[in-house]
Amino acid sequence: MDFYRALSGYYDEIFPLKGPQKTFLQDYIRRESLTSVLDIGCGTGTFAIETSNTGVRVLGVDLSEEMVEISNKKAKKIGSTASFSLADMRDLSRINEEFDGVFCLGNTLAHVSGDIELKEVLTQFGKKGTHLLLQTVNYDRILAKQVKELPMIKTAHLTFYRHYTFRPDGLLDFNMKIEFMDSREVVSGTNLLYP
Structure with a gap:
């Protein structure tokens, strides 16, 4: 999916x-x-x-x-x-x-x-x-402190994980994963971000 x-x-x-x-x-x-x-x-x-x-x-x-x-x-x-x-x-x-x-x-x-x-x-x-x-995320803070994970979001139906991979070119890979509670299905994706 x-x-x-x-x-x-x-x-x-x-x-x-x-x-x-x-x-x-x-x-x-x-x-x-x-x-x-x-x-x-x-x-x-x-x-x-x-x-x-x-x-x-x-x-x-x-x-x-x-x-x-x-x-x-x-x-x-x-x-x-x-x-x-x-x-x-x-x-x-x-x-x-x-x-x-x-x-x-x-x-x-x-x-x-x-x-x-x-x-x-x-x-x-x-x-x-x-x-x-x-509106954007505070990338000055993320870059200065090398923040690799954003807080996990847990709802009644799923858990949403988000973390960054710092790239040598200054861009970020934004890695996302959703774990669905009822089916145990896991869906993941990565987006390239310009901080």
Whole structure:
């Protein structure tokens, strides 16, 4: 089973939108009077749906077909106005709209391949919106302290393990493993990250 296909079905359980993050984002949107947001790397659409419920127009995009499919089903189920589309943050040319804000949350931005691609991606973000809000893991800390593991996440259905392999080229291999409680199935994957 593909790692992200397995992850998509449990994404909300593993990464719920927590109170402080939700409050920060909603306060930011209100303070800056944003009426539209492009949510890049939207995952299963939780933030986009929550935000659309406050009257903000939201388009969530993700590279994972499974994540976009789940997002659309969730939005339809509750009558949300949020919309979702399959798109790669490295090529937003198919999005013919502009937004007040472009949000790239979670650790999505770290999936670029280096400085040049990062600059290209940020330039595209700037063309799509006037307010840019980015979130990544604190890589300064991870690199300085050589943090090799992130805390294990245990839910009622699974255990999620995450660890880093430091590469000589300065990039990180982000190794992930899900152990499912009921079936004892193990699914793993590795992504290259640019810290």
